[in-house]
Amino acid sequence: MKKIEEVLGDVVRRRRGRFGLSQEAYAVKAGIHRTYASLIERGKVQVTIGMIQKLATALEVPMSVLLRDVEKELGGSPAPKRR
Amino acid sequence: MKKIEEVLGDVVRRRRGRFGLSQEAYAVKAGIHRTYASLIERGKVQVTIGMIQKLATALEVPMSVLLRDVEKELGGSPAPKRR
Numbered sequence: 001m002k003k004i005e006e007v008l009g010d011v012v013r014r015r016r017g018r019f020g021l022s023q024e025a026y027a028v029k030a031g032i033h034r035t036y037a038s039l040i041e042r043g044k045v046q047v048t049i050g051m052i053q054k055l056a057t058a059l060e061v062p063m064s065v066l067l068r069d070v071e072k073e074l075g076g077s078p079a080p081k082r083r
Numbered sequence: 084m085k086k087i088e089e090v091l092g093d094v095v096r097r098r099r100g101r102f103g104l105s106q107e108a109y110a111v112k113a114g115i116h117r118t119y120a121s122l123i124e125r126g127k128v129q130v131t132i133g134m135i136q137k138l139a140t141a142l143e144v145p146m147s148v149l150l151r152d153v154e155k156e157l158g159g160s161p162a163p164k165r166r
Binding site: 004005008046047048049050052053062063064065067068070071 | 087088091129130131132133135136145146147148150151153154
Protein backbone atom coordinates (compact mmCIF):
# COMPACT_ATOMS: atom_id res chain seq x y z
CA MET A 1 0.00 0.00 0.00
CA LYS A 2 1.19 3.46 -0.85
CA LYS A 3 2.22 5.85 1.85
CA ILE A 4 0.03 8.89 2.18
CA GLU A 5 2.95 11.11 1.15
CA GLU A 6 3.22 9.17 -2.09
CA VAL A 7 -0.49 9.46 -2.74
CA LEU A 8 -0.35 13.20 -2.16
CA GLY A 9 2.62 13.39 -4.53
CA ASP A 10 0.63 11.60 -7.22
CA VAL A 11 -2.33 13.90 -6.71
CA VAL A 12 -0.15 16.98 -6.96
CA ARG A 13 1.66 15.72 -10.04
CA ARG A 14 -1.60 14.87 -11.76
CA ARG A 15 -3.23 18.20 -11.01
CA ARG A 16 -0.09 20.07 -12.02
CA GLY A 17 -0.12 18.18 -15.33
CA ARG A 18 -3.75 19.01 -15.97
CA PHE A 19 -2.76 22.59 -15.38
CA GLY A 20 -0.05 22.31 -17.99
CA LEU A 21 2.61 23.47 -15.58
CA SER A 22 6.14 22.14 -15.64
CA GLN A 23 7.52 21.11 -12.29
CA GLU A 24 9.77 24.14 -12.43
CA ALA A 25 7.01 26.62 -13.24
CA TYR A 26 4.90 25.03 -10.55
CA ALA A 27 7.67 25.32 -7.98
CA VAL A 28 8.09 29.00 -8.77
CA LYS A 29 4.34 29.52 -8.49
CA ALA A 30 4.23 27.70 -5.15
CA GLY A 31 7.26 29.56 -3.87
CA ILE A 32 9.23 26.42 -3.19
CA HIS A 33 12.50 25.06 -4.50
CA ARG A 34 12.26 22.92 -7.59
CA THR A 35 14.10 20.11 -5.84
CA TYR A 36 11.58 20.22 -3.06
CA ALA A 37 8.69 20.12 -5.52
CA SER A 38 10.23 16.98 -6.96
CA LEU A 39 10.63 15.38 -3.54
CA ILE A 40 6.99 16.13 -2.77
CA GLU A 41 5.77 14.54 -5.98
CA ARG A 42 7.82 11.45 -5.27
CA GLY A 43 6.42 11.23 -1.75
CA LYS A 44 9.83 11.61 -0.20
CA VAL A 45 9.03 14.31 2.32
CA GLN A 46 6.71 14.81 5.24
CA VAL A 47 4.54 17.58 3.92
CA THR A 48 3.21 19.98 6.56
CA ILE A 49 -0.11 21.75 6.53
CA GLY A 50 1.62 25.02 5.68
CA MET A 51 3.17 23.34 2.65
CA ILE A 52 -0.16 21.79 1.62
CA GLN A 53 -1.55 25.31 1.66
CA LYS A 54 1.19 26.51 -0.70
CA LEU A 55 0.71 23.55 -3.04
CA ALA A 56 -3.04 24.03 -3.14
CA THR A 57 -2.74 27.75 -3.77
CA ALA A 58 -0.39 27.12 -6.68
CA LEU A 59 -2.84 24.55 -8.08
CA GLU A 60 -5.71 26.98 -7.51
CA VAL A 61 -7.81 24.57 -5.49
CA PRO A 62 -8.79 24.52 -1.83
CA MET A 63 -6.64 22.29 0.37
CA SER A 64 -9.71 20.22 1.15
CA VAL A 65 -10.03 19.32 -2.53
CA LEU A 66 -6.46 18.04 -2.67
CA LEU A 67 -7.13 15.99 0.44
CA ARG A 68 -10.33 14.66 -1.04
CA ASP A 69 -8.32 13.43 -4.01
CA VAL A 70 -5.94 11.76 -1.59
CA GLU A 71 -8.80 10.12 0.29
CA LYS A 72 -10.36 8.82 -2.90
CA GLU A 73 -7.11 7.27 -3.91
CA LEU A 74 -6.46 5.80 -0.49
CA GLY A 75 -9.85 4.47 0.31
CA GLY A 76 -11.92 4.88 -2.71
CA SER A 77 -11.72 2.48 -5.54
CA PRO A 78 -12.17 -1.20 -5.04
CA ALA A 79 -8.45 -1.30 -5.54
CA PRO A 80 -7.16 -4.75 -4.72
CA LYS A 81 -4.37 -5.65 -2.41
CA ARG A 82 -4.55 -3.29 0.52
CA ARG A 83 -2.74 -5.06 3.33
CA MET B 84 -4.13 36.86 11.39
CA LYS B 85 -3.88 33.42 12.80
CA LYS B 86 -1.34 30.98 11.53
CA ILE B 87 -2.77 27.96 9.79
CA GLU B 88 -1.38 25.70 12.53
CA GLU B 89 -3.36 27.66 15.10
CA VAL B 90 -6.52 27.44 13.04
CA LEU B 91 -6.08 23.70 12.67
CA GLY B 92 -5.54 23.46 16.43
CA ASP B 93 -8.80 25.31 17.05
CA VAL B 94 -10.65 23.06 14.63
CA VAL B 95 -9.29 19.93 16.28
CA ARG B 96 -10.05 21.18 19.79
CA ARG B 97 -13.59 22.11 18.82
CA ARG B 98 -14.33 18.80 17.14
CA ARG B 99 -12.77 16.89 20.00
CA GLY B 100 -14.99 18.80 22.41
CA ARG B 101 -18.11 18.03 20.40
CA PHE B 102 -17.04 14.44 20.61
CA GLY B 103 -16.84 14.69 24.37
CA LEU B 104 -13.27 13.46 24.41
CA SER B 105 -10.72 14.72 26.87
CA GLN B 106 -7.40 15.69 25.40
CA GLU B 107 -5.91 12.62 27.01
CA ALA B 108 -8.52 10.21 25.69
CA TYR B 109 -8.20 11.82 22.31
CA ALA B 110 -4.43 11.45 22.30
CA VAL B 111 -4.73 7.78 23.13
CA LYS B 112 -7.28 7.32 20.37
CA ALA B 113 -5.06 9.12 17.87
CA GLY B 114 -2.01 7.20 18.98
CA ILE B 115 -0.04 10.30 19.87
CA HIS B 116 1.48 11.60 23.06
CA ARG B 117 -0.75 13.76 25.18
CA THR B 118 1.84 16.52 25.17
CA TYR B 119 1.90 16.45 21.42
CA ALA B 120 -1.90 16.62 21.26
CA SER B 121 -1.71 19.73 23.39
CA LEU B 122 0.96 21.30 21.17
CA ILE B 123 -1.20 20.63 18.12
CA GLU B 124 -4.25 22.26 19.65
CA ARG B 125 -2.19 25.29 20.54
CA GLY B 126 -0.82 25.51 17.02
CA LYS B 127 2.71 25.07 18.21
CA VAL B 128 3.81 22.37 15.80
CA GLN B 129 4.09 21.90 12.08
CA VAL B 130 1.54 19.18 11.53
CA THR B 131 2.34 16.79 8.67
CA ILE B 132 -0.15 15.07 6.42
CA GLY B 133 0.48 11.78 8.20
CA MET B 134 -0.42 13.45 11.47
CA ILE B 135 -3.53 15.08 9.97
CA GLN B 136 -4.59 11.59 8.97
CA LYS B 137 -4.22 10.35 12.55
CA LEU B 138 -6.11 13.32 13.96
CA ALA B 139 -8.94 12.92 11.46
CA THR B 140 -9.20 9.20 12.11
CA ALA B 141 -9.47 9.80 15.84
CA LEU B 142 -12.16 12.43 15.20
CA GLU B 143 -13.92 10.06 12.81
CA VAL B 144 -14.02 12.51 9.94
CA PRO B 145 -12.24 12.54 6.60
CA MET B 146 -9.13 14.72 6.46
CA SER B 147 -10.81 16.85 3.82
CA VAL B 148 -13.53 17.78 6.29
CA LEU B 149 -11.00 18.99 8.84
CA LEU B 150 -9.31 21.03 6.14
CA ARG B 151 -12.64 22.44 5.03
CA ASP B 152 -13.18 23.64 8.58
CA VAL B 153 -9.75 25.25 8.45
CA GLU B 154 -10.52 26.94 5.15
CA LYS B 155 -13.81 28.29 6.42
CA GLU B 156 -12.08 29.79 9.39
CA LEU B 157 -9.22 31.21 7.38
CA GLY B 158 -11.10 32.63 4.50
CA GLY B 159 -14.63 32.73 5.51
CA SER B 160 -16.50 35.06 7.70
CA PRO B 161 -15.49 38.54 8.66
CA ALA B 162 -15.22 36.99 12.08
CA PRO B 163 -14.21 39.38 14.82
CA LYS B 164 -10.52 38.91 15.48
CA ARG B 165 -10.29 35.93 17.75
CA ARG B 166 -7.01 36.10 19.68
